[in-house]
Amino acid sequence: MSEEQKHDLPENKESDQAPSSAQESSPAGNGSSLVLHIPEGVRYNCQGCGRCCSGWSVGMSQEDYDRIKHVDWQSLHPALQGRELFMHREAEYKAGLAGHPHYTKPREDGSCPFLIDKLCFIHGYLGEDQKPVTCRLFPYSFVETPSGVYTGVVYNSMAAAKNQGNLLTDQVQALEEALELTKKYARALNKTEAAMEVKDAPKELDGAKVAQQDQTPFQTVDLTLGLTVPWAEFLEVDKKLMDLVLNRTDLSIFQILPAGSEILQKAIKLKRAGQPLSELQNFDPIVPPDSDMTPGSTEEMTLRSMFYRFFLYPLIRVDEKGLWQMQRRNILNPANLFTVVRSFTRYSFSAVNTILFKTGTIPNAGRINLEAAGKKKFEPLTPELEAYFRRWLYLRLFAKTYFGPAAAGFGVVSGYNCLMASIICVMLYAKASAILRKENKLNIEDIYEAYWRLDRELLTMGQNSKQENVAYNFAFATPRLFHKVLFELEQSLKA
Numbered sequence: 001m002s003e004e005q006k007h008d009l010p011e012n013k014e015s016d017q018a019p020s021s022a023q024e025s026s027p028a029g030n031g032s033s034l035v036l037h038i039p040e041g042v043r044y045n046c047q048g049c050g051r052c053c054s055g056w057s058v059g060m061s062q063e064d065y066d067r068i069k070h071v072d073w074q075s076l077h078p079a080l081q082g083r084e085l086f087m088h089r090e091a092e093y094k095a096g097l098a099g100h101p102h103y104t105k106p107r108e109d110g111s112c113p114f115l116i117d118k119l120c121f122i123h124g125y126l127g128e129d130q131k132p133v134t135c136r137l138f139p140y141s142f143v144e145t146p147s148g149v150y151t152g153v154v155y156n157s158m159a160a161a162k163n164q165g166n167l168l169t170d171q172v173q174a175l176e177e178a179l180e181l182t183k184k185y186a187r188a189l190n191k192t193e194a195a196m197e198v199k200d201a202p203k204e205l206d207g208a209k210v211a212q213q214d215q216t217p218f219q220t221v222d223l224t225l226g227l228t229v230p231w232a233e234f235l236e237v238d239k240k241l242m243d244l245v246l247n248r249t250d251l252s253i254f255q256i257l258p259a260g261s262e263i264l265q266k267a268i269k270l271k272r273a274g275q276p277l278s279e280l281q282n283f284d285p286i287v288p289p290d291s292d293m294t295p296g297s298t299e300e301m302t303l304r305s306m307f308y309r310f311f312l313y314p315l316i317r318v319d320e321k322g323l324w325q326m327q328r329r330n331i332l333n334p335a336n337l338f339t340v341v342r343s344f345t346r347y348s349f350s351a352v353n354t355i356l357f358k359t360g361t362i363p364n365a366g367r368i369n370l371e372a373a374g375k376k377k378f379e380p381l382t383p384e385l386e387a388y389f390r391r392w393l394y395l396r397l398f399a400k401t402y403f404g405p406a407a408a409g410f411g412v413v414s415g416y417n418c419l420m421a422s423i424i425c426v427m428l429y430a431k432a433s434a435i436l437r438k439e440n441k442l443n444i445e446d447i448y449e450a451y452w453r454l455d456r457e458l459l460t461m462g463q464n465s466k467q468e469n470v471a472y473n474f475a476f477a478t479p480r481l482f483h484k485v486l487f488e489l490e491q492s493l494k495a
């Protein structure tokens with residue numbers, strides 16, 4: 001079966017039936033023949049909570065900045081008075097060290113300086129279409145591939161995390177307009193339209209050069225380190241993964257995740273044996289657990305380093321914004337020595353505490369031993385939570401944002417392992433939050449919060465240094481990397 005068939009995702013308020021196919025549209029009048037693929041059962045409209053406008057500096061193109069800079073903002077509202085509103089990174093941008101030439105300068109609490117009473121002051125004063133394009137496009141993702149453009153939303157928007165608003169499939173025209181704006185903006189920043197990442201030249205495939213004139217990203221896909229396939233062959237893998245997530249309603253999320261890994265392993269074996277990946281469609285990916293499913297320390301530490309990266313590192317990043325707002329060349333200036341040493345000391349201590357000593361901090365809740373939290377017996381996942389995790393996995397796989405240029409250059413296996421680690425970390429975050437409140441079942445509000453935090457970090461991974469992403473790609477390329485940790489978590493959530 002394909003992704004065009006029935007699947008069981010939550011909160012499809014249009015009907016009680018399982019929502020079905022991904023919808024396709026051919027954007028008209030935009031000069032592109034690419035099909036726009038839209039996921040089913042996924043909702044989004046801004047609910048005006050203002051949370052998207054906190055926790056980062058909004059990047060702006062020169063055009064964005066020129067549109068906004070002429071207004072004497074400080075004179076218009078007491079909240080803007082005397083405040084520095086922008087940061088400039090033109091030199092770094094020209095040198096390829098920053099994604100944008102200009103940024104908004106967040107307040108001390110990390111919120112955007114233009115966010116007043118949960119509303120965007122630029123929107124209110126100049127109009128929605130005058131806001132920075134990054135804000136207008138958020139939380140959509142559009143990934144261009146040889147088989148069309150795949151739409152997604154990130155859960156760093158609370159409305160997206162809660163699946164609030166109209167179905168994306170009912171908003172085709174708005175999505176087509178957003179796609180056009182994405183393309184225009186990517187061109188303005190001299191990037192590709194594949195999540196606006198820098199375009200890599202297509203790889204050589206079996207010794208033959210891929211046609212250089214075809215500039216569509218994803219001509220080839222790295223299944224894993226050193227194993228590249230053409231997009232058409234990747235689609236066989238994609239079809240099998242989608243079938244698993246959408247149609248195997250007999251399986252729990254704890255069975256679906258390792259089954260996905262088995263599909264990828266099988267694809268690698270087939271490819272290495274010179275067999276067609278179409279044979280995947282007859283493969284049964286369900287495997288019984290090994291006799292020893294005790295996680296090893298490397299597996300546990302890798303998982304905790306992800307927990308640190310998703311939930312703790314960003315807290316320090318907000319606290320230590322002096323370091324982040326500093327231009328790179330100023331880091332070596334002796335006048336900044338104190339800030340640099342203090343920030344790096346905080347990063348190191350918190351990382352060592354979490355990764356080696358297993359102590360994590362849950363924002364606004366407290367500190368907890370993550371190993372003990374993971375093992376603590378809890379009530380089983382409710383059908384609502386099962387469906388929630390399944391929808392997030394479906395959306396990520398569908399949107400093609402977990403590998404390739406849209407995901408820091410990860411191979412498919414590494415990207416998939418990162419998705420698995422994400423779900424485990426979200427469950428661990430929700431468990432830890434519940435334990436700190438002296439509860440013993442997962443709470444959907446904690447899960448919204450965890451995804452809101454985690455998806456922002458996944459989104460910004462593309463801004464890591466190339467070396468950092470190569471290291472992550474390498475570390476995550478191990479087959480079945482998180483199976484035992486996942487199994488242990490499943491045991492803790494069994495009746």
Ligand code: SF4
Pocket residue numbers: 052053054058104112113114115116119120121122123131132135
């Ligand atoms: S510019 Fe407006 S929409 Fe963008 S982050 Fe700031 S307040 Fe939010």
